[in-house]
Amino acid sequence: MPETKNYVDPAGIHVIAPNLKQRLSGVTSTIIQLVPVQNRLGQKVAVLGPGLPPHLPHLRLIDLWKLWRAPEGASHRVWHARRNIEMLPGIVLRDVLRMPLKLVFTSASQRKHSAWTKFLIRQMDAVIATSAKTAGYLEVPNTVIMHGIDCDIFRPAEDKAEAKRACGLDPELRYVGCFGRVRHQKGTDMFVDAMIELLPARTDLAAVIAGRATAKHIDFENGLKAKVKEAGLADRILFVGEHKNIADWYRTLDLFVAPQRWEGFGLTPLEAMATGAPVVATDVGAFSELVRTEAPATGVVLSTVGAEAMARATAQMIASPENLAKMSENALAHARSIFSIEREALSLGEQYKRLHP
Template sequence: MTDPAQIDVIAPNFKKRLSGVTATVIRLVPLQARDIAIATTGPELPADMPQIPLSRLPFMSRSGPSGARVWHARRNIEMLAGLGLKYLLGKRLKLVFTSASQRHHTALTKWLIRQMDAVIATSDKTAGYLEREATVIRHGIDTDSFCPAADKPALRRDLGLPETGPVIGCYGRIRAQKGTDVFVDAMLRVLADHPQATAIVMGRATEKHQAFEQGLKDRAAAAGLSGRLLFLPEVPVWEMARWYQALDLYIAPQRWEGFGLTPLEAMACAVPVIATRVGAFEELVAGGQTGTLIAAGDVDAMVAAANAILDDPARLAVWSQAARRHVLDHFRIAQEAAAITAIYRSLLAQRG
């Protein structure tokens, strides 16, 4: 565990379950720790991360080594905790909030955001929903970890997947909002057109969405495709790169999304993407170069886009190379980390 007295920046992660925010914290904090004294705090974090136990926060010194510390929240509960530490327990904190949401905020969230010393938006669309100045810093990817497979057939064999034939993936929470049903309906048709193809749904359905997930499995079974339309359990963040590397095509079928990191993870592994026009996807996927953009909820468009690229292996190969280059040029996590750390340093330089 890290000594709070040596820490200038705290990036809390108060959610136990895997989420895009959790993945962001897990990837960013170790990288930022090379350049600034930062630690995270929260339940069930990887043991090798710099972190402070939640129980020690009320008892940490009032100030950090540089004076006021930075508290970087990404959820309402984390903004509330920062305010509590600052105003109830007297800790000297500069408060930062990152917003990925693309919707109008509740009165409580608006009030919390007004209390922040700095606000970061993960896309231009997100910034448009904030009623105050924000710095746009798009998410980036660890392109060393998320990279093309050296031996895709061997990797697939190790993962228990078919070594040959196209493999299409859809990863993340299983629920209607994420468009998992759209993906399944499209794959029932695409797999019929491509007898050698396999499709993967990987993720977790929370309790209230388990009936929804079972319904999707039943559709695959009724079509006789249970062996080719696979439903796999969620895996830890640090294992995800291998599952992208095994793919030929990734589909992000969301009906709504705040930012949406999965297309970047796929493209970093040289996997082209079909994505809906939600979240930041239009700012991430270069249509006609690294993938295709379609309307949310449009099964016919998803089928047409998937068939078009699977039927054209030469174009798929070109898009694969372009996808990797696109992420290297514009969405490396080092760029994101440096931009956020610059905001930390600016706040730490301020008096008070």
């Protein structure tokens, strides 16, 4: 029996987080993670739309007429959009139906916007960019607020050997991980090629690929598995599929590789660092803003994208256990001090406050 949604009265809601696409995406995940934290901080946020867990505070479409009345204790509500499809209804509610709303848009895009998107963005009362790279594509004043992660969920293992056993891995081996959707865009093939190059000479290492291949990428995944088998490494380059307890898998890692060819923001390096795993990342998305390459370094950002450069960087980092251990300490401190989800939520709260007249 499906769980009943937690519907709330708009009168007590100060911020609306619309999610008007059914398909699970990074935007959906952001809303799911952020809203409970924002509410713990007293920001009075509710979601609107499909594809969200029932435990989140939801608004009903039939209750939208109540938005003509300002919420308790404020002169307006904030409509926080993260897509074009969510900016447009906000504009209609505010400018056509004259509801007391302030419109906020968060952009993660790192490409030139269409004329339509630019028009929508110009109608916003405030614009947030998730990285400096993203901010560079915006033609309006904006504030950079980078995503954060839950450092209570993503935390180091108390006993790494036991963490490996719990996931069915060999505690005597060191593991390099690549987590996320299995597809060309995510660079899974480059990671596999890098591991095929590296592992024959490093019998102390193994690799873990965690994530799902959607229907149209199954052939891509099967091709990678065949390549691994042909290289005689099927027992050391492991495809473990999608897991809800992904933080447990991060805790098994000694090093994380983010091999993406393209990325909007990219949370996986943060999740890895929060569990104490240093990172080798391609220079896409916000990775160069997440991974520190200068002292105190938390990893390496590759200027050249390719399996050979990835294998070389991985080999260099894994070669010195002392340096890797120091990077692990740096990565954990870096993630906790700068990229906690509480910090992101507090920064959003400050942005909302600036909209009060």
